[in-house]
Amino acid sequence: MHARLQRQHIETVVRLSEGRADLAYPCREVIQRSWQRCVDEYRLDPGRPRPVRVLTRQALLDCREPIDELLYVARAGIDQLHAQIAPLGHVLLLTDRNGVTVDFRGREDQDRALHRAGLYLGADWGERHAGTCAVGTCVHEGRAITCHQREHFDATHIALTCTAAPIHDPQGNVIAVLDISALQSPRSLQSQNFALPLVTLYARMIEDAWFLHRYRDTPVLRFDASRSFVHFNGRGLIAIGEEGRILAGNGEARALIEAHCQRWSPWATAGLPAATQLFDAELDDLLGLAVREPDQLRAFRVRATGETRFVTLIEPCRPRAAAVTEPVSATPALDRLAGDDPAMHRLLKLARRLRDEPVSVLISGETGTGKEVLARALHDSGHRAQQPFVAVNCAAIPESLIESELFGYLPGAFTGGRARGMRGLIQQADGGTLFLDEIGDMPLALQSRLLRVLAEREVMPLGADAPVRVDIRVMTATHRDIAALIEAGGFREDLFYRLNGARLSLPPLRERADRHFVIRSVFEALVAERAGRVRLRADAMSALLDCPWPGNVRQLKNALAFALATHEGDEITVHDLPEECRGGHGVWPTEGVTERRAPASARVPASARVPAWQAAGPEAEALQALLARNGWNISRVARCLGVSRPTVYRRMRRFGLVPPNRRELIDD
Ligand SMILES: Nc1ncnc2c1ncn2[C@@H]1O[C@H](COP(=O)(O)OP(=O)(O)OP(=O)(O)O)[C@@H](O)[C@H]1O
Numbered sequence: 001m002h003a004r005l006q007r008q009h010i011e012t013v014v015r016l017s018e019g020r021a022d023l024a025y026p027c028r029e030v031i032q033r034s035w036q037r038c039v040d041e042y043r044l045d046p047g048r049p050r051p052v053r054v055l056t057r058q059a060l061l062d063c064r065e066p067i068d069e070l071l072y073v074a075r076a077g078i079d080q081l082h083a084q085i086a087p088l089g090h091v092l093l094l095t096d097r098n099g100v101t102v103d104f105r106g107r108e109d110q111d112r113a114l115h116r117a118g119l120y121l122g123a124d125w126g127e128r129h130a131g132t133c134a135v136g137t138c139v140h141e142g143r144a145i146t147c148h149q150r151e152h153f154d155a156t157h158i159a160l161t162c163t164a165a166p167i168h169d170p171q172g173n174v175i176a177v178l179d180i181s182a183l184q185s186p187r188s189l190q191s192q193n194f195a196l197p198l199v200t201l202y203a204r205m206i207e208d209a210w211f212l213h214r215y216r217d218t219p220v221l222r223f224d225a226s227r228s229f230v231h232f233n234g235r236g237l238i239a240i241g242e243e244g245r246i247l248a249g250n251g252e253a254r255a256l257i258e259a260h261c262q263r264w265s266p267w268a269t270a271g272l273p274a275a276t277q278l279f280d281a282e283l284d285d286l287l288g289l290a291v292r293e294p295d296q297l298r299a300f301r302v303r304a305t306g307e308t309r310f311v312t313l314i315e316p317c318r319p320r321a322a323a324v325t326e327p328v329s330a331t332p333a334l335d336r337l338a339g340d341d342p343a344m345h346r347l348l349k350l351a352r353r354l355r356d357e358p359v360s361v362l363i364s365g366e367t368g369t370g371k372e373v374l375a376r377a378l379h380d381s382g383h384r385a386q387q388p389f390v391a392v393n394c395a396a397i398p399e400s401l402i403e404s405e406l407f408g409y410l411p412g413a414f415t416g417g418r419a420r421g422m423r424g425l426i427q428q429a430d431g432g433t434l435f436l437d438e439i440g441d442m443p444l445a446l447q448s449r450l451l452r453v454l455a456e457r458e459v460m461p462l463g464a465d466a467p468v469r470v471d472i473r474v475m476t477a478t479h480r481d482i483a484a485l486i487e488a489g490g491f492r493e494d495l496f497y498r499l500n501g502a503r504l505s506l507p508p509l510r511e512r513a514d515r516h517f518v519i520r521s522v523f524e525a526l527v528a529e530r531a532g533r534v535r536l537r538a539d540a541m542s543a544l545l546d547c548p549w550p551g552n553v554r555q556l557k558n559a560l561a562f563a564l565a566t567h568e569g570d571e572i573t574v575h576d577l578p579e580e581c582r583g584g585h586g587v588w589p590t591e592g593v594t595e596r597r598a599p600a601s602a603r604v605p606a607s608a609r610v611p612a613w614q615a616a617g618p619e620a621e622a623l624q625a626l627l628a629r630n631g632w633n634i635s636r637v638a639r640c641l642g643v644s645r646p647t648v649y650r651r652m653r654r655f656g657l658v659p660p661n662r663r664e665l666i667d668d
Pocket of ligand 1: 370521525555
């Protein structure tokens with residue numbers, strides 16, 4: 001059946017391209033023109049159908065690079081459009097201006113069929129190779145187009161229905177093409193009537209998002225014929241430079257500028273008019289729109305046409321001082337911990353209120369979400385900031401040592417102890433904050449003693465006969481379900497209530513809306529620790545944004561440290577990232593497997609393990625080397641690193657580093 005249709009199709013194309021009308025197949029003019037080009041210009045032979053050309057991995061990366069930042073800006077639009085068309089059986093392609101597919105959203109259940117049809121990454125849908133098709137013909141015509149089934153030139157593609165719309169840069173050149181395609185569809189072209197306006201709408205949204213991104217440091221006038229639409233969907237955008245000079249405009253604005261140039265032809269040669277020549281306005285009127293007008297908009301007359309446009313002003317972004325100019329220090333204060341994530345905002349608002357309150361704070365969150373960082377920031381922003389912050393990882397200290405570590409002991413209190421005795425960590429925190437990490441791992445017997453410390457505010461060192469008063473603020477953290485532990489009899493309920501004076505729950509990184517901010521902050525902090533300037537390229541940023549981060553900020557930090565340690569030159573690209581973080585960005589689809597990028601949250605379960613490379617990352621290797629050099633003497637290593645011994649234990653545990661002889665773990 002398909003072979004017969006293909007034969008019929010080839011005959012039709014041959015007849016029409018030879019100028020012989022085929023009344024049985026009424027062909028649209030735009031399609032006919034393209035078929036003619038395929039035969040006359042590109043020398044394609046309709047009698048020899050061929051599958052779509054696919055670029056090599058390197059060639060695809062080269063095509064991706066110039067528009068990588070656009071892909072990053074376009075992500076939300078691409079995902080939204082895909083969510084709408086996927087239930088209708090369509091897939092989505094974004095190609096560069098030559099028709100090479102640089103981004104793709106497909107369907108898992110159609111992998112093989114999509115692959116065979118050329119609907120996947122790296123496929124070249126330029127008219128020159130693929131013949132008449134939505135993408136290629138859209139690029140040639142410079143406008144949105146549907147290419148339905150037998151309108152395709154090449155008989156290989158006649159089952160497909162495709163609709164593509166161009167995406168223009170602020171200068172009006174096509175920079176990319178947005179396409180939706182389906183392997184099967186009803187015969188009639190009308191069945192695809194929904195596609196053209198939908199793809200055109202999203203192409204325009206992406207175009208405008210790109211425009212606003214490109215001119216984010218410049219005042220932009222946004223205008224519309226409707227007063228009520230201008231703020232949220234003003235169709236025209238004009239970026240203005242010094243003295244109101246127009247730097248660029250989107251499609252709507254370019255139409256106004258063209259009308260202006262036609263009316264006053266000298267403009268056509270003298271370049272772009274100023275905004276005050278386009279609109280009947282003073283520059284002050286335009287630049288003052290945001291502050292002077294009650295609803296931040298005003299009507300102006302378009303000089304060339306006499307029509308009215310409602311104009312508003314989008315002021316240039318002022319970079320957040322913390323995110324851009326100020327490197328994040330090792331212990332970020334509360335304000336530096338988040339960008340615009342709503343859950344983090346709520347959390348930090350509460351944390352600010354708790355700064356100087358004498359309540360115990362329990363911080364929960366998956367591993368690596370920054371529980372200790374939050375505890376330290378809370379400490380640093382309160383009145384105890386100048387006093388010690390002592391972090392204890394209850395899971396990292398061997399059970400036999402935890403009591404003496406926490407409570408300390410007097411000389412001769414037990415065999416094996418230091419001759420001079422030891423001040424416990426609780427006492428070391430006197431005046432400041434005691435941060436008990438992994439509190440769920442605290443042995444039951446010690447829970448009772450800790451409860452006494454909290455209730456009485458005094459500590460009884462081992463071997464002492466009188467308690468010592470302590471003034472500490474206690475913060476605890478856990479990634480375990482304490483309620484379940486209490487239920488199972490592994491945790492004292494009364495202690496839990498003491499510790500849980502206030503609860504701060506850190507969201508996992510993959511759920512944070514401010515991932516961009518976190519990536520930037522962590523990167524800048526790491527760069528600040530090293531000499532030299534390094535840039536995080538947009539393709540690396542896109543990959544990092546897509547990563548599911550089961551190990552949260554710690555994993556992110558390690559991935560960036562890895563990239564900084566191994567990259568060459570002055571920028572980090574997607575290829576410098578550990579393989580686990582590249583997702584679809586650096587990975588070439590294997591035979592029969594179509595590249596797809598589902599939303600991060602859908603791909604990796606929350607419980608997914610931290611990848612193996614992390615254990616072998618540079619941080620782990622460096623620690624292992626340092627431990628070996630110091631004969632596994634933890635105190636010495638802690639001094640070298642400028643951290644506490646529990647921190648060294650914690651890191652060892654995290655990286656799975658086990659000393660060759662456990663006895664050597666006892667400090668000197
Ligand atoms: N906002 C942040 N900015 C910079 N680095 C951060 C931030 N949050 C966390 N980190 C880094 O991520 C790593 C993990 O942070 P932290 O130890 O606070 O996590 P955690 O939730 O306490 O982990 P665990 O559950 O394993 O104890 C640390 O190296 C820390 O410096």
